Amino acid sequence: MNSISESVSTREFRADLAAVMGRATFGHERIAVTRNGKVAGVVIGLDDLELLEQLEDAADLAAYRSAKASDDGQRVSLDDLRGEA
Known part of the structure; x- marks a missing residue:
């Protein structure tokens, strides 16, 4: 996996925005600000x-499947949850 290739200060980033974006987009660099x-x-390319x-979608799907597999079917009403019943 690629790591951060360079760091630039916010001042350098503002001054060289086009260059930093080009490096992230076309050079596939990850640049820390x-x-x-x-x-x-961190500036990354598309x-x-x-x-x-x-990766986030895959993790969400795995968590959903795990929760669904361990669901015991019991439910709590909103009133019970709030302690109003």
């Missing part, structure tokens, strides 16, 4: 975003 020396965000979304 730092604020006060700490990573505040391919990485789509892969991340696929």
